[in-house]
């Protein structure tokens with residue numbers, strides 16, 4: 270009895286006994302593995318149901334008309350529930366952004382990699398620290414030490430290309446996917 | 459302890475088949491309590507009553523609440539203005555969350571002071587830390603439900619903490635949100651979980667209480683019950699004591715509900731959520747402030763997040779970090795002082811967390827954070843080796859019965875104070 274229900278652990282027994290223990294071990298492992306795979310495959314649909322749904326994903330494109338925006342003005346549009354900053358930059362801002370020494374940037378990126386047309390800066394207006402909306406869209410807002418945007422939550426400063434220059438945020442403001450449909454309209458997403 | 463003889467035949471009939479009455483009698487009537495337990499031992503029972511209060515007020519709120527971004531704020535305002543006693547129920551629930559944390563924080567510091575986490579109560583203590591975590595998750599998600607500005611931005615900042623983890627961070631955040639920002643799917647799942655977690659909490663509390671009853675309560679002297687002269691039956695001695703303590707606590711609770719219902723809240727949360735405008739100064743609810751201060755004290759995003767979670771994780775291993783054999787700080791002259799330094803550090807962290815993270819308050823937060831971790835990771839292990847504890851009495855009743863004049867007269871004076 271005890272031989273079959275409790276496989277012998279110690280050595281020194283006959284070959285038959287050792288073989289029985291091995292088979293029993295194999296059965297334990299196989300049962301355990303089947304259970305683990307089963308639980309994981311049953312769990313996945315429930316976990317994945319919490320990811321963005323098809324309609325949430327479908328809402329993920331918007332067209333924006335840029336023609337009303339004057340030089341030095343910004344607008345904020347909502348895309349995927351997030352603010353997108355669109356700024357028509359001044360010549361000085363473009364020059365300031367282009368003249369920065371890349372070596373002193375935390376998240377190095379030349380100005381040319383931040384824009385498709387130097388005049389139009391299009392960014393997700395969410396601080397890369399913990400997700401607040403930085404100030405700087407209105408002409409009366411504080412723009413931080415680098416003339417771009419300033420996040421009041423924990424004090425991150427972004428420059429005129431939306432690059433992180435000072436404060437706790439690790440990365441530049443994110444760039445959404447967008448394309449110019451005409452000279453004065455873009456599709457975001 | 460033999461099964462009691464119940465007189466009522468129905469009770470006897472049931473008890474023979476399902477011994478719940480024997481169980482109740484055993485755990486809450488004749489159950490021996492160390493007779494020296496003071497009012498700090500009432501906070502467990504108080505926390506339990508607050509939990510029940512939260513569940514009752516929460517379920518009645520849920521009957522009038524709408525978990526949708528377009529309706530949530532207005533449904534809470536409707537509760538406040540139109541629903542019969544809605545204002546009362548909501549204010550009970552809002553302030554109840556704070557009172558719950560007050561009771562549990564006192565309960566935890568009681569445990570730290572009197573060494574209640576030491577053998578054989580380690581699992582009891584760890585279940586307590588699980589309760590704290592569940593409470594924090596529940597309160598965080600509840601605060602999102604009224605969908606005010608603080609609800610929205612608190613949820614945004616806290617869920618974004620997970621983006622600090624390399625590679626998988628952003629996927630976790632999208633998964634938590636069910637979208638690309640805090641939005642309707644987020645509100646819906648937070649409501650579902652906010653409804654569920656208190657019942658999970660209730661289950662863990664049940665295990666926690668079951669664990670207390672295995673070896674009995676610790677006590678201010680920190681030594682085990684040596685015989686019947688050291689203990690009193692739970693009922694009526696401690697049922698009455700706990701009820702009195704609960705009454706005082708409830709007066710304070712009611713004081714907040716009726717006279718200063720928004721004292722512990724934040725006015726920005728009466729502005730409907732706006733995903734395009736962040737309030738100038740985001741602060742979490744007061745009970746999260748010490749942890750928030752630790753988060754901001756570390757000048758690195760991932761480091762801050764790890765330190766914040768670490769501040770709770772370290773509590774899990776306190777039973778093994780404290781190497782002293784003596785439980786009660788009353789007999790540990792050095793530990794007692796460090797304990798109070800820890801209390802002060804936690805209060806400073808809480809205050810620093812409410813201030814902008816710059817200048818003097820950033821420095822205070824950093825110093826207090828370092829002390830917090832040093833207390834548990836360095837001081838506790840060393841003290842057990844270096845400290846020379848005062849001699850422990852032979853039994854719980856010895857200091858009272860033999861020459862414990864001060865204690866004995868204090869005990870005798872008590873009934874007269876109340877009369």
Ligand code: HEM
Pocket residue numbers: 509512513514515516517518519520521523534548551552554555558593596597598600601602603604652653656657659723
């Ligand atoms: C562990 C116990 C609980 C805690 C700590 C807790 C905490 C909170 C907090 C802090 C709020 C925000 C209050 C405000 O600012 O308006 C809230 C709201 C809410 N809670 Fe709870 N809660 C608990 C249990 C429950 C339960 C069991 C339910 C039952 C469904 C519930 C339902 C609600 C509802 C519907 C709201 C939104 C209404 C409102 O904001 O006043 N809660 N909760």
Ligand code: FES
Pocket residue numbers: 396397398399400401420421422423424425436437438
């Ligand atoms: S969220 Fe912008 S600095 Fe923290």
